[in-house]
Amino acid sequence: MSLLDGLNPEQRAAAEHTQGPVMIIAGAGSGKTRTLTYRIAHLLEIGADPFRILALTFTNKAAKEMKDRITQLVGPAARSLWMGTFHSIFAKILRAEADHLGYQKTFGIYDTDESKSLIKKIVKDFNLDPKQYKESKVLYRISMAKNSLISAEYYAENGAFLEEDTRMRMPETGRIFLEYSNRMKQASVMDFDDLLFNTNVLFRDFPEVLLKYQKRFQYIMVDEYQDTNYAQYLIVKKLAAGHKNICVVGDDSQSIYSFRGANIQNILNFQHDYPEAVKFKLEQNYRSTKHIVQLSNSIIEHNKDRIPKEIWTDNEEGPKVHILQSASDVEEGTTVAHQIFQVRMNRQAHPKDFAVLYRINSQSKAIEDALRKLNIPYRIYGGLSFYRRKEIKDILGYFRWVVNPRDEEALLRCINNPARGIGETTLNRLRLLGALSGGGTWEGMEWLRNGSMLTPGREGFDPAKDAAWLANLGVPAEAFSSPEALLRYQQAVAGSINSSTQAKLFALMDTILSLNARFYQTDAFEMANQIWKASGLAFEYKQEETPESESRMNNVEELLNAVKTFCEEDPMMVDEETGELIAIEGVVTLDRFLQDVALLTDQDEKKEEADADKVTLMTVHAAKGLEFPYVFVVGCEENLFPAAQSLNTREEVEEERRLFYVAVTRAEKDLWLSYANRRMRWGETDFCEPSRFLLELNTTHLENPEILQKNPFAGIDFEDSDQEWKMRSGGKSFGQGNGSYGNRPGNGGRSSSFGGQNSGLRSHSGNGSGYGGDNTRGNSLGKPDFYVPKPKPDLQSGRFKKLSDLNAMPMPPAGSTGGNGASSGDFKPGQRVRHAKFGAGTIKSIEGEGANCKLIVAFDAPGVGEKTLLTKFAKVEVIG
Structure with a gap:
């Protein structure tokens, strides 16, 4: 019996075609993961070296499930596969090649909160208005720049970005970006975006390193290719240039992450990049009923930028799709809750069988209120995760500080936690001592103790130029007049820290350095226990004797258990001599556990939470990749779904339609699409129209199509050659008007130039809101009479549409004039x-x-x- 006998003909053909470029277009519920899993297993079965197979996914959960299944199919050889998320795989490569880029091999990885904290400090140091320079908005700009492979230096020097930032009332963004990058490098840490950016830099600047990995990876497979951004696309393209055995799997109809930098053109243009590529289509749906499948086809067929396919199923016909109309958003919540109650009673369904999907997080309140009244248990998907709890971040901060004493955010989190009498004034003086020599707080502590820094400061550091911002903290200009004057000033600062405080600082330094000296030779679990005890946190929690402190102790115990499990699971590492991914022999060190934790994504949650018998409430973005027997999609109203700020171009509307398609295709057995006639926003009642997407549905598959009124948008189309909505009859253009939905409070005006809102964004993992955490929306205007044209973003205008090839970075694309100025x-x-x-x-x-x-x-x-x-x-x- 063949390994592939369980696949359908299309799946099998895709799995057996192992040579040359391959594109597998996998419709919703068509067995995409199964096909990719069996393709890798088939490669191993026919003799491929697992060390030479690279498989890239978007979640650790998906990678682990695939590897576990492949192990079941072909045995322990699967353990040697290079399989994981983009960020985890490239973090391994960067650690192996860290010396090339001037980083420690134990470099830290900042999460979004730590990046925001650093930006907040820089804004304060530069004496800028924190209300104007919100760290989430600044980080969004920085993140999108990095994902477009634009360096801090180029950004800071480019007038187009300055013009765009000035328009957004943040003209100092370039200077913040540059300082942010400098401080990250000095502390030997990276953020998620750096893992992709620096991998591109590594392959660009060190062709011998690129050649090594091109030779190593004989087979490359990429899951969810439609979600790749430019940085990911370019890495994959360069790696595949060697053997050209690249297989990408994805569904263009589910490309919904442009706000994170994802580019649907990567999958649409795959055959342009690889003209010899063979394309396979997986069109049989195993998830949903016939009515749901055929209804979803009627949605996505309205998009022009798509790869044609006709999804079908052998599943039962099932009930037709239900349209729910409510008088208000409050009534909508009540209606949905009662429907869930009735289905549970009539079909003996469990709460966990239900999902309520919405466009933005703020819609959940009415649903929550209604479910509580009926005592229906529910969970908000993507709530506070285990690793974001304060006590866990505190002890992880100590782990990071021991592994890398220069980690600024870890140091500042731990230095006075628990309280040691080291106040803000002392910390500021330590920062001054370090900053005046091109270092951070740790270097300031070294200077205090030794009269100089033991670790080198920033290369080429000029205090008069690079630390000029210190004048905002009261450093006199004469301190920069000569090296002798600088030394005298530093000595004066050091002398202002009293001897008892110095003694506390030196004792803490000794503790950190002593632990640091041992961690390479010590098992991660043993080292974690030593740090936990040495930190003083264990003693503090035990002394409190409160229910809260007991809960914190239990959570820390759970963390230590996780470290123990990690050590016993025999994780993989990169052999620095051969570059191969091998099982770790001997000691599993704490830095490897920290990398594993840092690279967790939102979907890598604890299994017991996912299996809880509760109704799931979540945004549509967060629902991608999941499925439920019974699904409610609420808020299907114009200016909400599709979102008002996504109505300016055809491309934006098509992504909103893809998002609606994703929502519909989560349902297995039954589906409800709900809209309200009015909705409360900003204390005002809005009157709403049903979403254009409801009005595009094939009514054959609707139980009650008569509820929907005539489409108020009939006859409106978006012409490919223009950026204005036009009527099909006569082609009359509508000019700009005063119907700006986005200028309501909390929205930040029109959407930002990167395609999302002017709010913070986790480009490496997201937060489920779909727009970077801003869960608010402005007022609906009912039926729009016109749409405000929105210029398409481009690199030269600071808006990152066209992306310069990294080989030419930091130069903009050749032949492009950029901007919209006159000639x-x-x-x-x-x-x-x-x-x-x-x-x-x-x-x-x-x-x-x-x-x-x-x-x-x-x-x-x-x-x-x-x-x-x-x-x-x-x-x-x-x-x-």
């Missing part, structure tokens, strides 16, 4: 022009042409004088 042919010397800021003036001369055209203009206004303007950015109009 050199529009201007002549002597012309009168008007500038939006400087007023009227006369062109004196013109330099350059095309993208480099500059105007030298003498402006009339007193004090303005002569200015040199780059035409592609300057907003100048000819007036005479």
Whole structure:
């Protein structure tokens, strides 16, 4: 009996085709993971070396389940596969090659909270307004830049980004980005985006390293290829350039993460990248009933950017899809709760069989209230995870500090926790001592103890230039006048820390250094116990004797159990001599556990929580990859689903439609689509129209289609060649108007230039809201009479549509003029022009042409004088 006998013909054909580029288009519920699993098992069965197979996924959970299943099929050889998330695999490579990039092999990995904390400190150090420079907004800009392979140096020097940041009232973003990168490098830490960015830098700057991994990975497989961003796409493309045995699996109809940088064109253009690629389509759905499958087909067929496919199923016909209409959002919650109650009674269903899906997190309140009234248990998917609890972050902070004493965020979290009498004033002085030599707080502690830093500061550090922000903390200008003056100032700062405080600091340093010296030779579990006791936290929790402290103790015990389990599971590591992924022999050290924890994604939750017998409430983005017997999709209203800020271009609307498709295809047995006639927003009652997506449905598969009114959007289309909505009859364009939905409080105005909101975003793992954590929306306007055109983002305007190839970084794409400014042919010397800021003036001369055209203009206004303007950015109009 063949290993592949359990696959259907299409799945088997895809699994057996092992040579050359392969694209597997897998519809919802079509057995995508099963096919990929059996394909890898088949490769091993026919003799492929597991060390030379690279399989990339988006969650650790998916990787573990696939590896476990492959092990069952072919035995222990599966343990040697290079299989994991993009971030975990490339973190392994970066640790093995850390010396090339100037990092320690034990570099730390910051999560979003730690990155935000660092940005908050930089904003404070630069004396900027924290309300204007919200760390979530700044981090979003930084994250999207890195995922577009734009370095901090290039960002800070590029006028287009400055113009865009100024428009967003954050003109100092480039300087913050640069300082953020410098401090991260000094502390030998990376964030999630750095794992992709630095892998690209490694392969660009060290071709011998790229060649090594090209030779190693004979077979490359990528799951969920439609969700890859530019950084991931380029890494995969470079690695596959060797053997070209690349297999990508995905569904263009489920590409819903553009706000994280994902680019649907990666999968749509795969055959352009690899003209010889063979394409397989998995179109048989094993999940849903016929009515649900055929209804979902009727949704996605309205998209133009898609790979044609017709999903079908042999499952039962099932009930038709139900449309629920409610008078208000409160009534909608009550209606959904009563439906769940009735189905449970009539079909003997369990609470865990139900899911309620919504577009944004704030919609859950009405559902929660109604479920509580009926005593129906529920859970909010993506709530506070185990590893984000304070006591867990505290002890993990100590683990990180021991492994890397220069980890600034870990140090600041732990240095006075539990309380040691080391106050904010002392910490500021330590930061000063370190910063004046190009280091951090740990280097300041070294300076205090030794009169100099033991570890090198930032390469090429110039305190007068690179630490000028310290003037905001009261450092006098004369301290920078000479090396001797700087030394005297540092000595004065050190002398201002009293002897008793110094003694506490030195004792703590001794503890950290003593543990650090042992951790390479000590089992991770034993080291974790030693740190737990040495930290003082164990003593503090025991002394409190409260229910809260007991709960904290239990959670820490659970963490130590996790360390023990990790040590016993025989994890894999990169052999630094051969570069092969091998089972660890001997001591499993604590830094490996920390990497494993740092790379957990939102879906890598504890199994007992996932199996809890409760109704699941979650955003549609968070639901991707999951399935439930009974699904309710609520808030199916225009300007909510689709979201109002995603109505400006056809591409945006098509992604919203794909998101709706994802919601519908989560259902196995029965599906309800719900909308309300009015909804409370910002204390006002909005009157709502049913979503255009409801009105696009094939009514053959609806139980009660008469509920839906005539489509108010009939006849509206989006033409490929333009950026304005137009009527099919006559093609009349609608201009801009005053119907800006996005300017309500809490929304931050129109969507940001990266395609998401102006709020924080976890680009490496997400938070389930779909828009980076901002769960608010403005007022619905009912039937829109027009749509405000929104320029498509591009690199040269600071908006990251076109992405420069890393080989040419930091130069923008060749042949691109960028921006929307006028060309050199529009201007002549002597012309009168008007500038939006400087007023009227006369062109004196013109330099350059095309993208480099500059105007030298003498402006009339007193004090303005002569200015040199780059035409592609300057907003100048000819007036005479």
